[in-house]
Amino acid sequence: MSSFLVQLLNGLAGASSLFLVAAGLSLIFGVTRIVNFAHGSLYMLGVYIAYSMSERLAGGVGFWFSLVFSAVAVGFIGALIEMVLLRRIYKAPELFQLLATFALVLVIKDGVLWIWGAEDLLGRRAPGLEGSVEILGRNFPTYDLFLIVIGPVVLALVWLLLTRTRWGTLVRAATQDREMLSALGVHQSWLITGVFALGAMLAGLGGALQLPREPANLGMDMLSIGDAFVVVVVGGMGSIPGAFVAALIIAEIKAICIWLGDVNFGPFSISFSKLTLVVEFLVMAVVLVVRPWGLFGRPQGTPRHSGAPEAPLRPAGKSLRWFAVALVAGMAVLPLLQGQFPYALVLSVDLLIAALFAASLHFIMGPGGMHSFGHAAYFGLGAYGAALLMKAAGLPMEASLILAPVVAGLGAVVFGWFSVRLSGVYLAMLTLAFGQIAWSIAFQWDDFTGGSNGMIGIWPSGWANNRTAYFYLTLVLVVVGLFALRRMLFSPFGYAMRAGRDSVLRADAIGIDVKRVQWLAFVIAGVFAGAAGALFVYSKGSISPEVLSVTKSVDGLVMVLLGGVQTLAGPIVGAVTFTWLQDTVARSTDYWRALLGGIILFLVLVFPQGLAGFIHDLVVKLKPNREAAR
Amino acid sequence: MKLKPAVLAIALTGVLGASASAWAADVIKIGEINSYKAQPVFLDAYKRGMTLALDEINGAGGVNGKKLEVITRDDNANPGDAVRLADELLSREGVDLIAGSFLSHVGLALADYAQQRKVFYLGTEPLTDKIVWENGNRYTYRMRTSTYMQTAMLAAEAAKLKKKKWALIYPNYEFGQSSVATFKKLLKQAQPDVEFVIEQAPPLGKVDAGSVVQAVADAKPDAIFNTLFGPDLAKFVREGNTRGLFKSVQVVSMLTGEPEYLDPLRAETPDGWIVSGYPQDSLETPEHKAFRAAYVAKFNDYPRLGAVVGYSAIKSLAAGIKKAGGTDTEKLIAAFKGLKVDTPFGEIVYRPQDNQSTMGAYIGKLKNTGDKGIMVDYHYVDGATVQPSDEEVKKMRGDK
Known part of the structure; x- marks a missing residue:
C-alpha cells in the first residue's frame, strides 16, 4: 500500500510539470485561438537557457535566478514572435497560424542545435533541494516536493491575475468576444501580445523547472507539445483550473500504470507499463466522447475576427480545364525523359501520392469545415491494410490496392462517428487522439504489424515493378482520385456538406442531416487517404508506424494550409510545393530544417491565403479590369 | 484559379532542372x-x-x-x-x-x-x-x-554476478524488446534459477523516471538490466541516485559506456555499473x-x-x-x-x-571521477565470440 501512496506522490510531481507546460498553451489557445505548435519549442528553449545561465552563475542564488531569467527571456521571445509574425496573419483563414508556428518549430530546433550543439545537457541539481527526504520508508526527492507545491502556486497566481485584476478581466473578455472588446475602446493588440508573452513565459518556466530532472535535449519540443495539447483539451480550452485537473488525472494514471506493471488476467497478461505509450490519448478520447468540450470547457462561440468569409466554390472554367488536361498529358510523357531526368519519376510518384493525401484531407477540412489533426490514421490504415492484405492474406497487389482504401474507410466509419459529434478544435483533437491510438496499436502489435520495425517486402506485382509502370499506375489512380474528389464537391452531396459547414442551423432547416453528411464526408476522405497510403507502401516496399504518426498528419495540414484551404487546387499545389521543397532543401544544407522553416515563414507572410489562394485572388482582382478594357 | 497549375509546372521544372548526373x-x-x-x-x-x-x-x-x-x-x-x-x-x-x-x-x-x-x-x-x-x-x-552481440556480452557478465532477482528496464520499441528478450534467454541458460521480478518499458524519450525508479525499488531486485539511453538514461540515473536505488543493487547497462551517452551524465555518473561502450580516453x-x-x-x-x-x-x-x-x-x-x-x-x-x-565492444565498469564518468577495468569482447551457433543462424536466415 505504501508503494501505491508514494507512486501517487510521484504522480503529483509529474502533474505539476505537465500543468506548467500546458497552462501557457491553454491561455494562448483560449484568447487568440491560435494552435501554437511552437509551444513545445518555447518550453525547450526554457530548459536550454536555464542550463546556460545556471552553468555560468555560481551558487544557490545564481541557480534560482537562472530559472526566473529563463522564464522571462522566453516570455520576451514569445512577445517577439507575436508582434513580428502572428500579428500579421490574424486575418488569414482559420488555422493558418498553425502553419506559421509549425515553421517556427523547425527554425527553433535548428537554432538550438546551432547554439547549444547536439549533446544532451544535464543541468545541476537545485541548490538546497539536492537530496531526498524519507517518506513511508522511501527516499523521495526534495525537488519533487518543491514541484508539487509550485504547480498549485502558479495555478493560484494565474487564476488571481485573470479574475482579480483589470487586465485579467480584459483577457477574459477577449476570450469571449474580441470585436466587442475592441468596440469598447480597448487596445487589443497589446493585450494579445501580453497574453502571448505570459503564455510563453509559463512555457519557459515549465521548461526551466525541469532542468534538475531531465537533460536539455533536442527532442523535448515534440515530446512536450503532444502532452500539452492533451492536457489543454481534456481540461477544456482556456480553462486554467481545467488544465490543472487534467494534468493531475493524466499524471496519476501514468503513475498508477507504472505501479501496476505487468498484470495477469487469467491467460492474458497486460503490460500497464507499456500502456504509458498512449495512455494520455486514451484519456483524451474518452473525455471528449463523454464531454465534448473537455472537463471544464464551455461550448465555443463562432469566432468573429477570422478572415473574410469564404467565396462559394465555382466549377473550373474552360481554360483551367485545358490546363489540367495539358498538365496530366505533360506528366504522362515524363517517362520518355527518363534518360535526362532519371529522378523525376521517383519524385513524381511521391508528389502524386502527397497530392492525393492532401486533397483528401482538404475535402473534410476546407469544404467540410472539419479540421482533422489525425488524418495520417487513414493514410496509415490504407498502407497497413495493403501490406497486411498482401503479407497475411496473400492477396496480389491489384486486389489489395482496391481493398486497402476500404480498410481505411472502415476506420473512418468508426472514428468519424465519434468525431462529427464535436466541432472546432475539439474535433481536431479527437481525430488526433484516434490517430495516436491507431499509431500505438501498429507500434505495439509485433506479431501482426511488425511493431516499431514495421513490415518489409511489399513490392508491386511483376508488371508494375519498374519505375515507369508504377509511375503510370500512380498517375492514373491519383488523377482519377483527385477528379472524383472534385466531382463530389459539385454534386448535391458536396453542396450539402458546404451548407452544413457554413450554417448548421440553416442546413438543418432545409432538411439536411448535417451529422450524417459530415460522417459520410469523413468516410470518403478516409477512403481516398487510404488509397494514397496503399500507393505509398508499394512505392517504398516497406512500411513502419511513421505513416500513422502525428508528423504525417501535420505534414498533411501543412500542405493544405500552404496551398490555401479555400481553393480546390490548394492542397495539390501545397502538397507538391512542400514535398518538393523538403526534398530539395534537405539536400542543399546541413541546417535544412531551419531553411525549410524560413521558406515557409516567408510564404506565410507573403501569401496568407495560401499559394493557390493568392493566385486565385489575383485572378479575381484582375478580371473586371480586363473586362472594362474591352 | 487559372494560374495554380502553373505553380505545379514550375515546381516540376525545378525537379527536372535540378538533376545533372556527372x-x-x-x-x-x-x-x-x-x-x-x-x-x-x-x-x-x-x-x-x-x-x-x-x-x-x-x-x-x-x-x-x-x-x-x-x-x-x-x-x-x-x-x-x-x-x-x-x-x-x-x-x-x-x-x-x-x-x-x-x-x-x-x-x-x-x-x-x-x-x-x-x-x-x-x-x-x-x-x-x-x-x-x-x-x-x-x-x-x-x-x-548487433543488439544480440552486445546483450550476449553483458549477459555473460551478468551470469558471473550470481544475482537471483533481476529487474529489466528498456525503451518500448524493437531495440529494447529484443535486447531484453535475448538477455532473459541467455541468462536463464547460464543460471537456471534466475528470476525476473519486474519489467518496465517506458516510451522512448518519455520515461517517468521517478515512478519507474520507485516501482523497480519496490520490487526489491538484486540486480538491474537496463537498455535506456540518451535523455531517458540521464533521467533514470538522476532519479535513481536521488532515491538511492543503486546503493545496494548492481546494474548492468547497455550502451551506457559510449561517450555519446556517458558524457552528458557528468558528475551524476553512477559508480560500478557494468556497461558496454567505448573508452576513448584510455584505450591505448x-x-x-x-x-x-x-x-x-x-x-x-x-x-x-x-x-x-x-x-x-x-x-x-x-x-x-x-x-x-x-x-x-x-x-x-x-x-x-x-x-x-x-x-x-x-x-x-x-x-x-x-x-x-x-x-566487438568494450565491456567495463563505470567510474565517477568527480566531474565526469569514465570506463575502467574494461576488456574488448570480439564479436565472433558472442554469436549463436551456425545452425541457429542458418535456421533464422533461412536459405538466403
Missing part, C-alpha cells in the same frame, strides 16, 4: 543515407569519421586507382524518405552502392530495397538482429555490433592511438563511438571494393564474404554465414 570514370561513388538531423550526436561524429577515412584512402591514391566519394543524404528518420533517397542516389547520382542508417526500421527498409533493386548495401549502425537474420538477404551486410591499443591522434589533429575534438563507426564503415567499403576489383554488385557480395578490415578496434571479419561483421 559520371566520372575515375571516381567510385558511395551513397550514404542516415538520420543526420534526428540523431545528431552520434552522426556528427560519424560524418567526421567518414571524412577522416576518405582523406586517408584518397591521400594514399584511392582504391584500385580510383578516388572514393561519399554522397550523404538525410532520411529525416523516415524509412519512406530513405527509400526515395536511395532511388535518387542510384538513378541521379549514379552511386555504385549504398550504405548507412542508424535506426533499425530504416535499416531494414534499405536492406529490403537493396534486395529488390539488386544493389549492395552496407548497414553501418542499425543494431537490429533481424537485418542479418530473420530479414537478412545476400545484398545486405552489417558492420556494427596501437590502432586506436593512431586513429585518435589523427582524429584529434583533424577536428580538434575527441572521437565518439560514431566516429569509429563512420571511419570503419568507409574502411570496410574500401577494403571490399579493392578485394572485388570494382563495384560490381555480385563481385562485392562475394568479396565481403570473410572480408578482413583493420579498424580502430582491431581487425574485424565479415562473417560468411550471416554477413555480420565481428566488430
